[in-house]
Amino acid sequence: MKDNAIINVRFDADTLCLEWADGLSLNQPLTRYSRLQDASPQARAGFEVLEQGTSVSWPELGIKVEAVDWVWEHLCDAAMQRLHALDWDLERLTPVDQSIVALWRLEADGYNGGFLQFFCNWGDQTCTLALQALAAIGAHESHAVVSRQRQLIAPLEDHPQLETLWDIMQLLSDEQHEVISGELDEQLWSAMEEVPALAARYFYRR
Structure with a gap:
């Protein structure tokens, strides 16, 4: 993740989306962040990208999203999907x-x-x-x-x-x-x- 900063934060109807400089885009349901889910558009817009683009904070809401957690979940989900496609045969991965x-x-x-x-x-x-x-x-x-x-x-x-x-x-x-x-x-x-x-x-x- 070195030199790959978060460059965009946006909200869809029920999701929070983070976008990285290399084109990676990941979503999480807002139910995971109840204070963001309940927040006004103005409050949602009050975010800061922190620590060389590796995390996002909403200071007024007391929320910090560690983006590496999202990336790790993404990598795990993708690997598990490939394992499933290979009939759970670990050695074929x-x-x-x-x-x-x-x-x-x-x-x-x-x-x-x-x-x-x-x-x-x-x-x-x-x-x-x-x-x-x-x-x-x-x-x-x-x-x-x-x-x-x-x-x-x-x-x-x-x-x-x-x-x-x-x-x-x-x-x-x-x-x-x-x-x-x-x-x-x-x-x-x-x-x-x-x-x-x-x-x-x-x-x-x-």
Whole structure:
């Protein structure tokens, strides 16, 4: 996203649209920003493009839109659509799309049910891709937490009672659950706030 500033902000009937210097145009429903939805045309026009064109603010309304979040969502949506078109066969995607999908799955499951839900849903391949992507984009805090969580379940790989990945849930001790799903998941939720901006800047136009 370097040197690609927001150059236009406009409103349609039910959407907010941002346009970038390179021609990218993205929309979000106004329901996502209730104060903008309820604002007068005059109040909506009172925006400022901030931080070298990477965000938009409405000071009087107390609203700030981080545009990199929109770009990251756009990249994830596009990669997931391509995955769907390939019958969900991850290995048929390009390496860039594989990385984006892995990060999207980590975010979606990580915020919903934590690391164990992510790993049990998608397995070691996607976890490895996510770790590689976190390292590539410079998300060092997220990488450290996920690496630690992965290490803690590694001893179960050869457990005789492990038939499916979801068996991990029953094979972990209460203490291990507390560390992985309590202490470390809380760290992960905080650390992953770094991902959208880093990922958008790294993967955009790749």
